[in-house]
Amino acid sequence: SSAGYDRHITIFSPEGRLYQVEYAFKAISNSGMTSVGVRGKDSVIIVTQKKIPDKLLDPSTVTHIFRLTPYVGCVMTGMIADARAQVSRARSEAAEFRYKNGYEMPTDMLAKRVANINQVYTQHAAMRPLGVSMILIGYDDERGPQLFKCDPAGYYVGCKATAAGAKKQEALNHLEKKLKKDPQLGTEETIELAITTLSSILSADFKATEIEIGIVTVEDRKFRTLSTAEIEDHLQRIVEKD
């Protein structure tokens, strides 16, 4: 039930809910894409679908994985325009931190900053919540590989594995099963788990051009995306395993 403008702006409904925030989550599911993030023993991976709806589009410009700092990357799930706005803001915050403090902004602090900004949108009527979920990855000198998710409610949390988007619940169920025994996964296994999770919930065998992968490892702490050739390699390895 609702009263007044509670469905239009972020004020409380009679049950104490924020409808605008809930609708923002729906917008993420409606985007039709799913993204997955997995944290291994010394690496962390993000994977998302790459859908090119029109043959005339330049595929190199279609991406949902963004580099926020040389050491922190993210995958955005939801409305691409809101995604670019949030990425732009996150990059600006991280750069300001680096300038003011003289060292790179840690992943968890950047996640907290993004989440705090999202919280403001849930409390001020003049700005709507953004229809995106951000999954951040990075490598922390003291704590190892890091994986965080920020959502429109202003909530953020560190995870061993996470998913966002249309089929996020199926992905989370799949990941929970696979990580139940707390296996300490090496880089290769982590990549495989991320890819196989996505392909199993979407019931599809991917071509290298249909997915994007972002990675941070202990050897090379810098965030980078895998090239099509590297993705092809991993897919091959998965096929051969079966």
Next chain:
Amino acid sequence: MTDRYSFSLTTFSPSGKLVQIEYALKAVAQGVTSIGIKATNGVVIATEKKSASSLIDDSSLEKVAVVCPNIGMVYSGMGPDFRVLTTKARKAAQKYKRIYDEYPPTGILVKEVASVMQEFTQSGGVRPFGVSLLVCGYDEKGPGLYQVDPSGSYWAWKASAIGKNMVNAKTFLEKRYNDDMELEDAVHTAIITLKEGFEGEMNEHSIEIGVIGGGNFGFGPGKEEPVFKKLTPEEIKDYLANIV
């Protein structure tokens, strides 16, 4: 803020109620239960740490927050709103320290936080905070426990509960509380009160406990000033072992 929202969203209904605040309280009542108990020589606050999934790394979630060395707080309701209030509380504490060269007494800090919460029920273009807070501290007046609501009103309590199971928890506390309780008993009582409404398995990772005081802490010669700290999982495990 744009001028389009220079009017308050929290306005009086014909019956004289501020409905946005009432709805905010409903949001709090849907939150996970939190308990606070004041003892003769300290205060304890505790809450459930409910993780929606086993994939969540619960070391990254902080529900019991340290505001300054002598004050801590916990909440029931919307996590993101709590983060905003912890930042404001921490800043207010430091501002006080800069002027008076000591950390604020609990009541003063609570007044600050409460007035922030009240602002958001009256300012333009914002909604009230969807959290109730239990703030605990130890100052020269002794141990103190306060509850702050979304409206910005606050009271001092001997023992209180907020969130989903607050009615049952408060009844439980009324029976078990007595004025001569010491901190150790208070922690024990807090845990069994939480256990009453607990869904799922209660272990050292699914609850968070913060304490201040106890033992030989206090103010004055020969005594150490009390410091607020969160119990480690090992310490919680010990307490849990004593219950079963």
